[in-house]
Amino acid sequence: MAAASRAAARDAERREKAARKERLLAESAAAVEDWQRHIDGLVSVHATLSKGLDWRRIGAEPQPDAPEKTAVHEEKAKLRLANFRPSLFDFLGGGTSARRAKMEAAVAAGASLDLREFQQRQSDYTAAMCEWDDDTGLARRLLRGEAAAIREVIAEMQALSENDLIGEEIGFSIGESFVHAQPKVHSDEIVPRFRRTQSAGGKVKETPLPVGQLNSLYQDYVASVALKTGGELLQLLPLDEVYVTCFSNLLDLTTGHKGWSPILSVHFTRSGFELLNLAAIDPSDALRNFRHSMNFSKQKGFSKVEPIEVV
Known part of the structure; x- marks a missing residue:
């Protein structure tokens, strides 16, 4: 009976160890997946856009028929x-x-x-x-390109105002037949400073992310925000072109203080945007399809640029 009891205890201990290892593997895998999901989300803000509106069809809708009195x-x-x-x-x-x-x-x-x-x-x-x-x-x-009407549609845009990854806020310059959006994107702190992997033993392993990779990820994030903003505007407005300038809270080396500075300015055209396969593009590379202003290096990141002037 004593031998059987010891055997049962050893068996229970083995099962407990196996269960702990299984829980460790599951928790580690979930932690790695969370990290990867966050990274994927940063560079795919642009991947889904709102359904477009056919304003020409809406403007030509016939008037509802008046009801007739019946008995x-x-x-x-x-x-x-x-x-x-x-x-x-x-x-x-x-x-x-x-x-x-x-x-x-x-x-x-x-x-x-x-x-x-x-x-x-x-x-x-x-x-x-x-x-x-x-x-x-x-x-x-x-x-007709009325600025007040454009402003009215933009005020109802939920796809931008409800997306936390867009940034802190979005300003708009609106005129007759043109829109210039100015999102204040998150700083580069939105990109994790580490890479998370799972070791052969199942433990979570975190290693520092090289500066070049960190800056490249942040570049893709900013480009993705610009594509999202421009794409949503083209979907919801009957315009053939829109302007987007992304601002980031950069350190001004002349004053030693941080301030909002333009780091990416893009002139999006409808014809160019319609050629993009948003699910497959690299956000930074996709900017080559449009006139844009960007000063970026992998080692130093973004530098201040002059926004593209609206024509």
Whole structure:
């Protein structure tokens, strides 16, 4: 019995060790996956865009049809009354007069129901007319390039305002038929300073990320934010070109203080953007398809640039 007890204890200990090792492997794998997911997210901000709006189609939508007053329920009740013929069952149920009175009351109730349904259709029509007027009016103003209409659409853009990776905030310069977006992107601290891997034994291993790789990842992040911002604007506005200038909180060597400085400025065109396969591009390399201003080196990172002037 003692030998069996010791054997059972050893077996339980082996199972516990195996379970601990399995938990360690799972936790390590999850930690590595979290690191990789964060890195992938930084360089793929641009990968998904909102569904585009066809403002020309919206502006040409026909006006809703006004409802017509009908008497469907009243006419059905009148038809039943006109076809009424007394029978023995009417006498047994209270008499012909009572049955006829019920049917006459049904005619009045049908007329009342027809009126309520018409009033509801009128209410729905009024709401539909307001929506139609707002939508087509906005579309026509956008197609004319009105700055106020552009500002109205941008104010409703959720894809940029709800994306935490875009940065701290986005400013806009808006004029007739042009938009210049100025996102304040996160600093390079958004990129982890380490590389996370899993050792053969299952433990998490973290090694410092070389400066060149760190800066390259940050460059891809900033380029991805620029592509996301430009792409969303082209999706939601009937413009053929937009401007995006990304600002970062850089150290000014002349003053020794940090301040928001432009580090990437891009002139995006619709024709160029439509050629991109967003899921497969390298964000920094994709900027070659557009006129842009960027001063970057792998060892020093970004330097201040002059924003591209809006033509």
